Amino acid sequence: xxxxxxxxxxxxxxxxTVLRNRLSKAAMQECLANASDNxxxxxxxxxYKAWSQGNWGIVLTGNVMIDKRYLGDPCDICISRDAxxxxxxxxxxxEYASASKENGTIAIVQINxxxxxxxxxxxxxxxxxxxxxxxxxxxxxxxxxxxxxSNLLFPTSREMSxxxxxxxxxxxxxxxxxxxxxxxxxIELHAAHGYxxxxxxxxxxxxxxxxxxxxxxxxxTMEVLRELRRACPKPFIIGIKLNTADxxxxxxxxxx
Numbered sequence: 692x693x694x695x696x697x698x699x700x701x702x703x704x705x706x707x708t709v710l711r712n713r714l715s716k717a718a719m720q721e722c723l724a725n726a727s728d729n730x731x732x733x734x735x736x737x738x739y740k741a742w743s744q745g746n747w748g749i750v751l752t753g754n755v756m757i758d759k760r761y762l763g764d765p766c767d768i769c770i771s772r773d774a775x776x777x778x779x780x781x782x783x784x785x786e787y788a789s790a791s792k793e794n795g796t797i798a799i800v801q802i803n804x805x806x807x808x809x810x811x812x813x814x815x816x817x818x819x820x821x822x823x824x825x826x827x828x829x830x831x832x833x834x835x836x837x838x839x840x841s842n843l844l845f846p847t848s849r850e851m852s853x854x855x856x857x858x859x860x861x862x863x864x865x866x867x868x869x870x871x872x873x874x875x876x877x878i879e880l881h882a883a884h885g886y887x888x889x890x891x892x893x894x895x896x897x898x899x900x901x902x903x904x905x906x907x908x909x910x911x912t913m914e915v916l917r918e919l920r921r922a923c924p925k926p927f928i929i930g931i932k933l934n935t936a937d938x939x940x941x942x943x944x945x946x947x
Contacts, residue, residue, distance in 0.1 A: 697713070698712060698713045698714055699712050699713075700712065700713060702748065704928060706877070706925045706926045706927065706928045706929070707925055707926040708797060708876060708877070708926050708928055710748035710749060710797060711746075711748055711795070712746070712747075712748040713748050714746075714747050714748050714749075715747060715748055715749040715750075715751060716742055716745065716747045716749070716750045716751060717751060718751040718752060718753050718754070718801040718879065718881075718932070719753050720753040720754050720763070720764065720767070721734075721735065721738065721752075721753045721768075722764045722766040722767065723735055723738070723766060723768075724766045724767060724768045724769075725766070726765040726766050729756070729759060729762070729766075729767060729768055729769040730768065730780060730783045731768055731783045731784060731786065731787035732783070735768070735787055735790070736786055736787065736790045737790075739752070739787065739790045739791040739798075740790045740791075740793055742791070742796075743790065743791055743792065743793040743794050743796040743798070744793070744794055746794070747796060747797075748797065749796075749797045749798075749799055750791055750796050750797070750798050750799070751799050751800075751801055751879060752768075752791070752798070752799070752800045752801055753768075753801065754767055754768070754801055754803045754881065755767070755768045755769065755770060755800050755801060755802050755803065755866065755870075756768065756769040756770070756802075756803055756804065756805070757769070757770060757802055757803070757804050757859075757862040757863055757865070757866045758772075758804060758814075758859070758862055759771060759814065759815045760814045760815055760816040761804060761805055761806075761809045761813075761814045761816070761825060761826065762805065762809065762813045762814040762815075763803070763805040763808065763809065763813060763886075764813055765812065765813050765814075767813075770784075770802075770865065770866040770869050770870075772862065772865060774865070774869045775865070775868060775869060775872060781869070781872065781873065784869060784870070784872075784873035785873045785874055787873065788870075788873040788874035788875045789874060791875070792874065792875075792876070797876045797877075797928075798875050798876055799875065799876055799877045799878060799879050799928055799930065800866075800870045800875050800877075800878050800879070801878070801879045801881050801932070802863060802866045802867065802870070802878050802879070802880060802881065803881035803886055803887075803888075804859060804862070804863075804886060804887035804888070805825070805886050805887065806825065806826065806827045806828075806848070806885070806886050806887030806888075806889075806890050807825045807826070807827040807831050807833055807845070807848035807885075807887075807890065807896070808825070808833065808835075808845070808885060808886060809825035809826075810825075810844045810845050811823065811843065811844055811845070811846060823846065824846045824847065824848060824849045825845070825846065825848045825849070826848055826849050826850075826851050826855065826887075827848040827849075827850070827851065827887065827890050827896060828850065828851060828856070828887075828890055828891045828896060828897040828898075828899055828903065828905075828911070829848075829850050829896060829897055829898040829899060830847055830848055830849060830850045831847065831848050831890070831896050832845070832847045832848075833845040833848075850899070853901050853902075853903070856901075856903050856911065859887065860911075860914060860915050860918055861918075863880065863915050863918070863919060864918050864919060864921075864922045866878070867919050867922060867923050867927075867929070868922055868923065871923050871927050876927070876928055877927050877928020877929060877930065878919070878923075878927075878928070878929060878930070879930040879931065879932055880912075880915060880916065880919065880929070880930070880931045880932065881932050882912055882931050882932055882933055883932045883933055883934040884934065888911070888912055888915065889934075891903060891905070891909070891911035891912060892905070892909045892911075892912055893905070912931075916929065916931065
C-alpha cells in the first residue's frame with residue numbers, strides 16, 4: 692500500500708469518531724477577532740466555511756484562549772468564564788462550529804493559555820503596575836528579543852499561586868464545555884511551544900514545590916486532561932499537542 696493511499700484511508704479515534712481520511716488542516720493563528728470582545732465573527736465564519744470544503748479528515752482551529760486577561764495576541768478568540776450563560780456569546784460559537792463542520796468535516800478547537808508568552812498589551816489587564824505581568828508556573832524572564840526590548844514586551848512572569856493553577860484547570864474545562872455545547876467535535880489542548888501547559892512540563896520554567904511541581908509524570912497536564920474528559924464524555928474528542936523541545940528560549944532548551 693502506498694503512503695498516499697494510506698493517507699486517504701479512514702481512521703477511528705479512541706473516542707469512537709471515524710475520520711474520513713488522515714489529513715488534518717493544522718492549527719494556525721488567525722488574529723481575526725475584534726479586540727473589544729474576542730468573539731468569533733464573520734471573518735472566522737467565511738474562513739472556516741472555505742476550510743470545511745477541503746475534504747479534510749480534521750479541521751483544527753487556531754488558538755482559542757481561555758482567559759481574556761491573558762492572550763497571545765490582542766485579536767485572539769477567547770472563551771469567557773460565563774460563556775455558557777451568555778446567549779450572545781454562545782450564538783457566535785454555534786455559528787463558528789456550524790461553519791467549520793460544513794461538508795461533514797470533523798472540527799476541533801485548539802484551546803490555549805499563553806502563560807509567560809503573553810506580551811504587554813495582549814489581554815484585558817493593565818499595561819503597567821500590579822496585574823500587568825504575565826503568569827506562569829514560576830517567575831521567568833523570556834529572551835525572545837534583545838534584552839531591553841524583550842524586557843519591555845515580555846515582563847518577568849509572576850509565579851501562579853496554587854489556587855490560580857487550579858483555576859486555570861477550571862478555565863480549560865469551561866472552554867471545552869463551551870466547544871462541546873456549541874457543536875464542535877472536540878478540542879486539542881495546546882501543550883507545546885512554551886505556552887502555559889508546556890511550561891509546566893519543563894524543569895527550567897517550572898521550579899514549583901507544590902503538587903504541580905515539575906515531574907516526568909507531568910502532573911499539571913494530566914490533571915487538565917482528566918478534568919477535560921470528566922466534563923466532556925466520549926464521543927467528544929480530547930487531543931493534545933506536544934513537541935519534543937520548547938522553542939521559546941535557548942536558555943530554557945539547554946540540556947534538553
